Amino acid sequence: MFSDLMNIASNGFHILIAAYIVLGWLISPVIHGPVCAAIIVHWLLNKNRCIMSEGFDDSNGFSTGLLARVGIDIRNNQTLKTIIPYLLVIIPGIISVVLAIKGIEIMPAIIHKVMSHLMMVAPFAFVAKKIVGAGYKGIVEGLAAADAGAVAASAAPAATATPATAEESAA
Numbered sequence: 001m002f003s004d005l006m007n008i009a010s011n012g013f014h015i016l017i018a019a020y021i022v023l024g025w026l027i028s029p030v031i032h033g034p035v036c037a038a039i040i041v042h043w044l045l046n047k048n049r050c051i052m053s054e055g056f057d058d059s060n061g062f063s064t065g066l067l068a069r070v071g072i073d074i075r076n077n078q079t080l081k082t083i084i085p086y087l088l089v090i091i092p093g094i095i096s097v098v099l100a101i102k103g104i105e106i107m108p109a110i111i112h113k114v115m116s117h118l119m120m121v122a123p124f125a126f127v128a129k130k131i132v133g134a135g136y137k138g139i140v141e142g143l144a145a146a147d148a149g150a151v152a153a154s155a156a157p158a159a160t161a162t163p164a165t166a167e168e169s170a171a
Contacts, residue, residue: 010052014062025092026107029099036093040086048082063088 021039024032043050053062063085064075074080099106 011062014050014052015066018063018066021089022092025096025099028107029096029105033093033096033100036089036096039089040093043086048085061085 017039020027020032021036024035049061061081064081067073067084068075072084074084
């Protein structure tokens, strides 16, 4: 049970790290570049494996298994199994280094634009949420009342029926 929980936590952490490796250059290239370099060094020092992958039953490693889940099966090719995970870290790392050298930060500009539009829409969104929530509650309560009325109406004729006498049931 504990080992299953640890595998789930390890897989979740690996997925977060993989997402950061692929998309981290959008957030902060100054931090992402050194993180990618540290991951490469970590793999090289640990014989092409992550230290968290030691518990995996699959000898292919996490990156290869993740690629297989999305339809890229390189598990039978040892050369690709070694090169592709490194490339998946090196390419975003190079993008980060180039962006950091040029002083370009993509995400802060995007966040600023989104937040400026969101600040205009947010008050209306809260009001709309209240209106939609109240409407939904009214519909649910109305349907529940209609269902309760239908159940009561179907039960009423059965309650008013006269019981059969012994003579009628024998005939």
